[in-house]
Amino acid sequence: MRPFEYRRAADPAEALSIAGVEPARYLGGGTNLVDLMRQNIEAPAALVDVSRMPGTIEDTSNGGLMISAAVRNSELAAHPTVRTRFPMLSRAILAGASAQIRNMATVGGNILQRTRCPYFYDATGARCNKREPGTGCDAIEGFNRYHAILGASQHCIATHPSDMCVALAALGATVHLAGSAGVRSVPLLDFHRLPGDHPEIETVLRPGELITAIELTASPAAANSAYRKVRDRSSYAFALVSVATGVEVAGGKIEDVRIALGGVAAKPWRATKAEEFLRGQAPSKERFLAAADAELTVAKTFEGNAFKVELARRTIAAVLGELTGADA
Amino acid sequence: MAIDINGTEYPCPDDVRVSLLDLLRERIGLTGTKLGCNQGGCGACTVIVDGARVLSCLTLAVQADGRQVQTIEGLAAADGGLHPLQEAFIEHDGFQCGYCTPGQICSAIAMVAEFRRGDPSYVTADLASGPGGVTRQEIRERMSGNLCRCGAHNGIVEAIEEMIAGGVA
Numbered sequence: 001m002r003p004f005e006y007r008r009a010a011d012p013a014e015a016l017s018i019a020g021v022e023p024a025r026y027l028g029g030g031t032n033l034v035d036l037m038r039q040n041i042e043a044p045a046a047l048v049d050v051s052r053m054p055g056t057i058e059d060t061s062n063g064g065l066m067i068s069a070a071v072r073n074s075e076l077a078a079h080p081t082v083r084t085r086f087p088m089l090s091r092a093i094l095a096g097a098s099a100q101i102r103n104m105a106t107v108g109g110n111i112l113q114r115t116r117c118p119y120f121y122d123a124t125g126a127r128c129n130k131r132e133p134g135t136g137c138d139a140i141e142g143f144n145r146y147h148a149i150l151g152a153s154q155h156c157i158a159t160h161p162s163d164m165c166v167a168l169a170a171l172g173a174t175v176h177l178a179g180s181a182g183v184r185s186v187p188l189l190d191f192h193r194l195p196g197d198h199p200e201i202e203t204v205l206r207p208g209e210l211i212t213a214i215e216l217t218a219s220p221a222a223a224n225s226a227y228r229k230v231r232d233r234s235s236y237a238f239a240l241v242s243v244a245t246g247v248e249v250a251g252g253k254i255e256d257v258r259i260a261l262g263g264v265a266a267k268p269w270r271a272t273k274a275e276e277f278l279r280g281q282a283p284s285k286e287r288f289l290a291a292a293d294a295e296l297t298v299a300k301t302f303e304g305n306a307f308k309v310e311l312a313r314r315t316i317a318a319v320l321g322e323l324t325g326a327d328a
Numbered sequence: 329m330a331i332d333i334n335g336t337e338y339p340c341p342d343d344v345r346v347s348l349l350d351l352l353r354e355r356i357g358l359t360g361t362k363l364g365c366n367q368g369g370c371g372a373c374t375v376i377v378d379g380a381r382v383l384s385c386l387t388l389a390v391q392a393d394g395r396q397v398q399t400i401e402g403l404a405a406a407d408g409g410l411h412p413l414q415e416a417f418i419e420h421d422g423f424q425c426g427y428c429t430p431g432q433i434c435s436a437i438a439m440v441a442e443f444r445r446g447d448p449s450y451v452t453a454d455l456a457s458g459p460g461g462v463t464r465q466e467i468r469e470r471m472s473g474n475l476c477r478c479g480a481h482n483g484i485v486e487a488i489e490e491m492i493a494g495g496v497a
Contacts, residue, residue: 006344006390027391034347034386035367047344049391074380078447083455094450098473099439101368103380104387235450235472 001037005046011053012178012212018048019208020180026050026210028070028109031101036114041123041131050210051106057081063218069108069211073164074099076107085218088225088244092167095229098236108211111165111175111191112203115158115266116238118143129155130199145304146238149312151265152300156199160192160267161238167227169268170244170260173216179209188214192267199266221246221256228319229262230311239263241312247283247323254278254324259295261312271295274316283324288317331392333358334402340390348392349373349384352399360400360430364475371474374431375399381438400430403437412494413437416487424478432474436488439470443492462492 005022009015018024024046027033036042055070057079065081076082077093093102096110119126119138127136139147139157147157165188173188192203205211216222225246231237242262248255257278259271274295281287292313299309320326329340331348333356341351349366352358352375364372366385373385376398403411413433416422423429443466446458451469459466467485476484 001345003343003345006388029386030388030391031368031383031386034388038367051391074442074447078445080456083448087455090448090455091450094448094452098371099442099470100371100374100381100383100435100473101386104382229450235469 002040002043004037004044006049007046008049008052012050012210015048015050015053015210016178016180016208018046019210022046024048024208026108028106028112029072029101029104030109031097031105032109032113039121039123041121050108055106060215060217065216067107067214067216069106069213071107073097073102073105073107073110076164077102084223086167086171086216086222086225088170088222088227088246089164089167089216091227092163092229092242092244095227095239095242096163107164107214110162111168111188111211111214112205113161114202116161117147117158120158130158130195130202133198133200140302143304144302146240146263147302147305148265149296149299149301149305149308150261150269151194151267153195153197153199155197156195156266157302158195158199158266159263160265162268163227163229163239163242163262165192165268166242166260166262167225167244168214168216169270170225170246170258171216171222172258173214175211176213176215177205177209178212179206181206183212185215188268189270195266202266219246219256220248221258224248224323225258226319226323228315230315241308241315243312243315243319245316245319245323247320249283249324252282254281254283257320259291259316259320261295261316264299264308264312271316278320283320283326285317285321285326288320288326289313291320292316329390329393331389331394332396334397334399340393344388344390346389347385348375348377348387348389348397351389352384352397358399358401361434362427362430364428364431369475370428370431371435372428372431374435374474376434376438379438379441381435398434400434403433411437413487413491416490416494417484420483420486420490421480422483422487423476423480428474428476428478432471432476432484435471435474436484436491439467440488440492443470462489464489 025044364370
């Protein structure tokens, strides 16, 4: 690991004042960043530890939640309001990593974690446009079982590894940011970028900008929601495919539905085409499968991950069936 | 800048690159905590920081500044007697080579506290009400961050069940 300066910030203003002076990375739990630094994939000149900033989870006036970026993943998953009003978020967090890592990891760090593509990690032996722009992508012709089927480019087919973000995408969460030019907020759906020509640029964060909080809005669909993760072993593994879904059924028709997919793209993938296909319709297994097809028709697969299309299709239908009681 | 490790204060290392794991093993000589994968994949380095189980390999020692760290060396009774979970591991053959055992035991002790607090897990059926009784499925899911390559997981789960049934930790 290359030498770096370590600073600790008590609040966002202090963090910004430090990061504004020297190129720095913000440090949350360190579960991803410390590992990447040890592999010499990240080599920041300075770390600004923001994990000791106040970590609060507060009710908002409309029944939602304002969650500080420094809140630990395990604390958020166990929070009574998350468990009752946003169960897909609780379940998604609990599906990720291990208990030890969830105790360490912060909400802000979870959003900013980087892909686990093995070629991204292989700094000495593999080409990777995300790690070293312009060198090529060894995943496209290589081991790509875990790689993207939606939104990828000829330069990168890596996936975003977060489970939590898949639920946040389905919930339409807002990311609150602070920077030298002031504060702003960005919908989580717009926060991560697809790879395009620049897979090394992963988010819309500006230099020195800090995630300060996540905001959730309550809804009947959020309260009636679930997260299902399909993986190579039953626990402590990254997703092959995951589905976060919330549904509100009224008068036999789907009033509101949110679907987001994990393990299939460089960002948490909101399945808007599937949602459009379902809104106003009666819930049924056939309808769920057709909705999944509407979303997945544009999927582009590779040798190792072609199975993901059918896996995603069936998982979407299964979770919708579970939530609506329609036989799936 | 100091870290309380099993009740004794130690200064944070000057080199901020030093992990909590390396501080424990290489600088203080507490070699009970084990270096496994060194990348957060195996759980052998699990210790308890302010009551929460964490991975010492991915924790910079400086991040533990001002915290209370408990390692396998800090679990025994004042008279040197084994912790009840250590006894239960022996009773149920919860290990073969023993390399993952300190991490398993630290993890399990903190896990029981999470369980008693009512924290749900991925396999908890009803998130709102939390886990019901202690089931093998709940223990296996909650201990999935600790790998045992000898395959002693069944004995490990039995030892944890016995500890919970005994009401200790």
